Amino acid sequence: MNATAVSGGVLPQMMQPISNLETFTNNNSSLVCSRNGVRAPSFKASHDGKQIYCQSNEASATQSCGSTAQKSNVLGGLSLKSHRQTVGKTFCSAGEYAYSGGAINYQSRTAEEKVGVLLLNLGGPETLHDVQPFLYNLFADPDIIRLPRLFKFLQRPLAQLISILRAPKSKEGYAAIGGGSPLRKITDEQANALKMALEVKKVPANVYVAMRYWHPFTEEAVHRIKTDGITRLVVLPLYPQFSISTTGSSIRVLQSMFRNDAHLSSLPVAVIESWYQRDGYVRSMADLIEKELANFSEPEEVMIFFSAHGVPVSYIEDAGDPYKDQMEECILLIMQELKARGTKNNHTLAYQSRVGPVQWLKPYTDEVLVELGQKGVRSLLAVPVSFVSEHIETLEEIDMEYKHLALESGISNWGRVPALNCTPSFINDLADAVIEALPSAMAMSTSDTASEDELYDDPMRYVIRLFFGSILAFLLLLSPKAILAFRNNIL
Ligand SMILES: C=CC1=C(C)c2cc3[nH]c(cc4nc(cc5[nH]c(cc1n2)c(C)c5CCC(=O)O)C(CCC(=O)O)=C4C)c(C)c3C=C
Numbered sequence: 001m002n003a004t005a006v007s008g009g010v011l012p013q014m015m016q017p018i019s020n021l022e023t024f025t026n027n028n029s030s031l032v033c034s035r036n037g038v039r040a041p042s043f044k045a046s047h048d049g050k051q052i053y054c055q056s057n058e059a060s061a062t063q064s065c066g067s068t069a070q071k072s073n074v075l076g077g078l079s080l081k082s083h084r085q086t087v088g089k090t091f092c093s094a095g096e097y098a099y100s101g102g103a104i105n106y107q108s109r110t111a112e113e114k115v116g117v118l119l120l121n122l123g124g125p126e127t128l129h130d131v132q133p134f135l136y137n138l139f140a141d142p143d144i145i146r147l148p149r150l151f152k153f154l155q156r157p158l159a160q161l162i163s164i165l166r167a168p169k170s171k172e173g174y175a176a177i178g179g180g181s182p183l184r185k186i187t188d189e190q191a192n193a194l195k196m197a198l199e200v201k202k203v204p205a206n207v208y209v210a211m212r213y214w215h216p217f218t219e220e221a222v223h224r225i226k227t228d229g230i231t232r233l234v235v236l237p238l239y240p241q242f243s244i245s246t247t248g249s250s251i252r253v254l255q256s257m258f259r260n261d262a263h264l265s266s267l268p269v270a271v272i273e274s275w276y277q278r279d280g281y282v283r284s285m286a287d288l289i290e291k292e293l294a295n296f297s298e299p300e301e302v303m304i305f306f307s308a309h310g311v312p313v314s315y316i317e318d319a320g321d322p323y324k325d326q327m328e329e330c331i332l333l334i335m336q337e338l339k340a341r342g343t344k345n346n347h348t349l350a351y352q353s354r355v356g357p358v359q360w361l362k363p364y365t366d367e368v369l370v371e372l373g374q375k376g377v378r379s380l381l382a383v384p385v386s387f388v389s390e391h392i393e394t395l396e397e398i399d400m401e402y403k404h405l406a407l408e409s410g411i412s413n414w415g416r417v418p419a420l421n422c423t424p425s426f427i428n429d430l431a432d433a434v435i436e437a438l439p440s441a442m443a444m445s446t447s448d449t450a451s452e453d454e455l456y457d458d459p460m461r462y463v464i465r466l467f468f469g470s471i472l473a474f475l476l477l478l479s480p481k482a483i484l485a486f487r488n489n490i491l
């Protein structure tokens with residue numbers, strides 16, 4: 001049976017997920033539904049880019065296949081061109097894999113199999129000297145500053161300009177948290193913890209860290225994967241929800257590297273696109289929230305305030321970024337879990353960390369904090385939800401700026417849930433996600449089209465673009481309107 005797909009948009013009524021089928025199994029290159037590990041032939045498997053569904057061939061009911069350990073959005077092969085193109089595609093290959101009621105088994109097909117896990121993360125400056133070049137790398141990413149095709153040649157000069165203008169403000173932030181980002185250290189710790197968790201589950205693996213904007217860069221990690229002779233790779237972004245600006249950007253870089261390398265393009269790869277819906281993650285978040293609520297004198301009065309990193313609205317509306325939908329679903333799942341445990345607090349979701357003169361996802365964290373204070377909320381628990389490590393936006397923006405604003409606005413009891421970091425239940429669930437993804441690894445698809453980055457490989461073309469781009473960027477900066485926008489929004 002071949003996996004059929006429901007293409008984008010609203011799911012037909014028949015395809016709404018009902019969670020009681022327990023799992024699905026890959027079998028002879030096809031996706032099949034099963035119950036307790038036994039194939040359920042009367043259910044047809046399909047995938048809508050977010051979930052895998054089991055649709056009854058007989059009755060009119062449709063059941064979700066995602067069980068406890070099966071709720072990641074996994075793509076076999078690095079076929080992710082843009083998120084939009086992945087919707088409706090499912091790639092699975094045959095593998096000796098079974099999940100039934102909690103026990104996950106993965107047996108490698110050959111004794112020589114060497115499993116690798118590639119953790120994708122953003123990276124952060126380790127010293128204040130690193131801040132401007134780090135910002136340059138970030139703003140030079142076409143998935144962070146999305147210029148119209150005609151203006152792509154401005155990408156690098158603009159990145160240079162914006163990074164120089166933004167650096168003093170960013171440096172202040174990094175100085176306030178000790179002079180650099182803790183991201184590399186925490187990600188390395190997560191990598192070690194994941195390696196150990198996989199070992200305990202009898203799946204020995206090398207775990208690599210690939211940062212998008214700072215060391216260790218993706219290129220370094222991929223080089224090591226090659227020299228270590230990895231034969232099967234799982235790509236695991238350390239972002240629970242998918243965004244074009246985070247996971248999408250890292251995967252685009254990987255794709256371009258794999259496409260141009262004969263060895264890598266035949267390496268079986270599985271990409272875990274998002275995993276916010278996994279029970280292990282949801283439960284771990286609920287545990288942390290419950291623990292922090294207990295520190296308040298009247299826990300039931302506390303507003304649970306989810307604060308997610310924002311993205312520009314155009315990502316959602318024009319580019320089809322599923323980030324907002326996934327974020328809302330994620331909050332719903334965490335709140336459902338808390339309710340099931342008897343925690344019935346009010347909650348709200350807002351978006352933080354906007355940069356630049358465009359509309360970002362609303363409501364904005366700072367504005368909501370002030371409104372809540374005005375409405376009489378006196379106790380608030382901030383929950384960072386888009387990222388699993390402590391970083392500048394938890395340690396400085398939430399713990400310092402937002403806390404100060406909340407207290408000023410009349411919210412007298414403030415708390416913050418720590419990032420998951422190396423929480424054992426969370427790491428254990430990531431290990432399960434990796435093991436479940438292994439059988440669906442397949443060689444990445446090849447393509448003739450050059451990526452945006454490759455267009456810069458011609459040095460002459462690059463120099464010409466840089467020259468004209470710099471002049472244009474300079475003229476732009478001289479325009480009074482642009483100066484105002486930069487002053488108000490970038491700095
Ligand atoms: C899910 C998480 C993140 C999304 C989505 C995201 C989008 C996004 N970010 C910027 C601009 C900046 N981000 C910066 C730091 C930063 N961003 C994330 C996560 C997401 N970004 C993290 C974890 C970090 C911190 C890394 C660290 O050093 O600890 C920065 C630099 C810091 C600052 O100056 O504020 C910028 C700038 C954009 C434009 C964007 C979406 C388009």
Ligand SMILES: [Fe+2]
Pocket residue numbers: 309353
């Ligand atoms: Fe960011």
